[in-house]
Amino acid sequence: MPQYIVQDSLADKVYNLIKAQILSGELKGGMVIPEEHLAQQFGVSRTPIREAIRRLAEYGLVVLKPRSHAMVYQFTEKQAHDTAKVRLALELLAIELLTPAMVTKHINELSRLAADCQYNLVVGNRAELFVKDSLFHLELVKCTENEALFSMYERLDSRIQLLRISKNFSDELLGNIIHQHLLIIQSLKNNDMPACRELMTKHVNHQM
Amino acid sequence: MPQYIVQDSLADKVYNLIKAQILSGELKGGMVIPEEHLAQQFGVSRTPIREAIRRLAEYGLVVLKPRSHAMVYQFTEKQAHDTAKVRLALELLAIELLTPAMVTKHINELSRLAADCQYNLVVGNRAELFVKDSLFHLELVKCTENEALFSMYERLDSRIQLLRISKNFSDELLGNIIHQHLLIIQSLKNNDMPACRELMTKHVNHQM
DNA sequence: GCAAATTTTCTTGTATACTAAATATGAAAT
DNA sequence: ATTTCATATTTAGTATACAAGAAAATTTGC
Numbered sequence: 001m002p003q004y005i006v007q008d009s010l011a012d013k014v015y016n017l018i019k020a021q022i023l024s025g026e027l028k029g030g031m032v033i034p035e036e037h038l039a040q041q042f043g044v045s046r047t048p049i050r051e052a053i054r055r056l057a058e059y060g061l062v063v064l065k066p067r068s069h070a071m072v073y074q075f076t077e078k079q080a081h082d083t084a085k086v087r088l089a090l091e092l093l094a095i096e097l098l099t100p101a102m103v104t105k106h107i108n109e110l111s112r113l114a115a116d117c118q119y120n121l122v123v124g125n126r127a128e129l130f131v132k133d134s135l136f137h138l139e140l141v142k143c144t145e146n147e148a149l150f151s152m153y154e155r156l157d158s159r160i161q162l163l164r165i166s167k168n169f170s171d172e173l174l175g176n177i178i179h180q181h182l183l184i185i186q187s188l189k190n191n192d193m194p195a196c197r198e199l200m201t202k203h204v205n206h207q208m
Numbered sequence: 209m210p211q212y213i214v215q216d217s218l219a220d221k222v223y224n225l226i227k228a229q230i231l232s233g234e235l236k237g238g239m240v241i242p243e244e245h246l247a248q249q250f251g252v253s254r255t256p257i258r259e260a261i262r263r264l265a266e267y268g269l270v271v272l273k274p275r276s277h278a279m280v281y282q283f284t285e286k287q288a289h290d291t292a293k294v295r296l297a298l299e300l301l302a303i304e305l306l307t308p309a310m311v312t313k314h315i316n317e318l319s320r321l322a323a324d325c326q327y328n329l330v331v332g333n334r335a336e337l338f339v340k341d342s343l344f345h346l347e348l349v350k351c352t353e354n355e356a357l358f359s360m361y362e363r364l365d366s367r368i369q370l371l372r373i374s375k376n377f378s379d380e381l382l383g384n385i386i387h388q389h390l391l392i393i394q395s396l397k398n399n400d401m402p403a404c405r406e407l408m409t410k411h412v413n414h415q416m
Numbered sequence: 417g418c419a420a421a422t423t424t425t426c427t428t429g430t431a432t433a434c435t436a437a438a439t440a441t442g443a444a445a446t
Numbered sequence: 447a448t449t450t451c452a453t454a455t456t457t458a459g460t461a462t463a464c465a466a467g468a469a470a471a472t473t474t475g476c
Contacts, residue, residue: 009274009459034427045461050428054259058266060359066217067428067467083356089301093293148291148367151268152360159356217429242457253431258458275437275458 011048014038015055022061022072023161024127029074033062059158073162080163081208087160088204090153091137095196097144103188106143110188113139114181121171121178129178130164136181167207177206218252223260225250230269230280231369232335237282241270267366281370288371289416295368296412298361299345303404305352311396314351318396321347322389329379329386337386338372344389375415385414 008016018038021027035046035053042049053070056062063071075083113136120129134157141153169177180203187196216224226246229235243254243261250257261278264270271279283291321344328337342365349361377385388411395404 011459036427046428047460047462051258051262051459054262055266058263065468068469069427079355082354085301085305085354086298086356086360089297090294093297097293146290146293147287148294148364152294152364155363156356156360219429244457254458255430255432259429273438276439277457 009048010044011051011055014042014044014048015052017042018052018056019059019061019158022056023165025165027072029072029162029166031072032069033072034069059155061158061162073159075159075163075166083156083159083163084204084208087153087156088201090149090156091141091200091204092197093149094141094144094146094153095193095200097146097149098188098193100191102143102145103191106139107185107189109139110136110143110185114178114185117178117181121175126174129174130161133164133178133181134161140184164207169207173206177203180206217256219256219259219263222246222250222252222256223263226260226264227267227269227366230264231373233373235280237280237370237374239280240277241280242277267363269366269370281367283367283371283374288374291364291367291371292412292416295361295364296409298357298364299348299408299412300405301357302349302352302354302361303401303408305354305357306396306401308399310351310353311399314347315393315397318344318347318351318393322386322393325386325389329383334382337382338369341372341386341389342369348392372415377415381414385411388414 018027018033027033033053035049038049038053039046053062053064057064057070061073063073065071113132116132117129117136120126120132137160138150138153138157141150144150180199184196184199184203187193187199226235226241235241241261243257246257246261247254261270261272265272265278269281271281273279321340324340325337325344328334328340345368346358346362346365349358352358388407392404392407392411395401395407
């Protein structure tokens with residue numbers, strides 16, 4: 001039974017391109033993005049653009065005003081705070097669901113991602129650092145093999161990424177945050193779940 | 209400043225119609241739904257149908273197979289269980305975030321919805337009972353005024369609704385579940401949050 | 417000069433037509 | 447009869463055209 005490799009549709013590609021532009025700050029919060037404009041920029045028709053924008057809206061990166069226009073999402077302080085609350089709840093659920101076997105299976109990947117974060121901190125590549133940071137947390141959630149949780153977290157993750165770039169963390173704070181990944185990994189290795197919960201709580205709250 | 213009343217687009221209407229068909233069981237899990245078929249059924253073109261199906265997929269009620277077809281989502285036992293875990297985590301977060309003032313503000317609406325559930329149980333209208341049950345929990349989450357949490361929970365709610373109709377609860381169990389709403393309300397009135405947490409945990413776990 | 421109303425322009429919402437991929441059908445070979 | 451290959455058919459993906467609503471520009475009245 002051959003495993004067909006389905007190539008991305010234009011809508012998929014465009015979705016990723018626009019998302020990248022938003023998360024890189026090229027498209028800033030509050031900016032209006034007309035479909036035709038994007039269509040010309042990417043050399044495609046409005047149809048795949050519309051689909052991509054709709055999807056971005058579902059992921060909370062874009063806000064739609066019916067019959068009017070699409071706008072890049074802009075956090076208020078409260079919404080940022082609220083998002084962090086949900087994030088913490090989901091990550092704590094993940095920790096609760098983790099078994100030692102799950103940890104063993106994914107610990108190498110987690111360590112690799114944590115190391116990538118530190119590397120990118122050292123070389124000063126924040127964009128890449130944030131990507132790896134997201135991947136670290138996504139991996140942690142993925143460990144639980146709870147699809148419903150993962151897809152929920154994936155959703156939040158888009159917004160968390162948006163949040164990170166708008167926060168302008170100091171190097172020092174960022175160093176602290178990234179270091180906490182190592183502590184979290186250590187607590188997982190020790191199967192010390194109370195410590196892990198506490199570390200994660202600190203970790204998320206530091207970013208609020 | 210006038211508050212414009214924007215009427216639903218065809219895509220919105222179709223989205224609601226298809227969603228209703230899925231949640232009523234008219235469209236059963238595993239069924240393939242070709243766009244053209246729905247377009248003819250609703251007397252519109254494929255464009256708004258496509259948008260609606262995409263959205264249903266984002267809400268987890270439909271699964272898309274790229275370049276092939278859309279299918280009504282079908283729970284496995286594990287996925288149902290996993291979903292309940294996430295649900296509980298979000299509802300417990302809601303309870304944690306609730307302040308007495310928030311409770312006071314919404315307690316009447318909560319009571320009304322709980323009563324509606326009981327009424328529909330007595331008259332044997334399960335479809336309506338499930339609608340009110342969902343609304344009860346959505347209202348509870350809405351109390352927290354945490355938009356991020358609410359939109360996450362709203363997402364899960366679609367699937368919880370799908371789950372409920374596939375579960376075929378006994379009248380007795382259902383009576384129990386619905387009665388627990390009253391206990392939850394009472395614990396909120398008493399501002400007894402530990403009790404509320406415990407009741408909610410039982411409430412959700414009874415439905416797994 | 418300013419405010420309200422009207423017109424114009426721009427943008428989204430929807431239908432339709434076309435393309436290309438996936439599935440179903442049927443014929444040929446074993 | 448069964449498998450394999452070629453063909454046909456169906457269906458999703460995309461482009462384009464047009465309709466309708468919202469925003470912007472202009473005109474009109476004071």
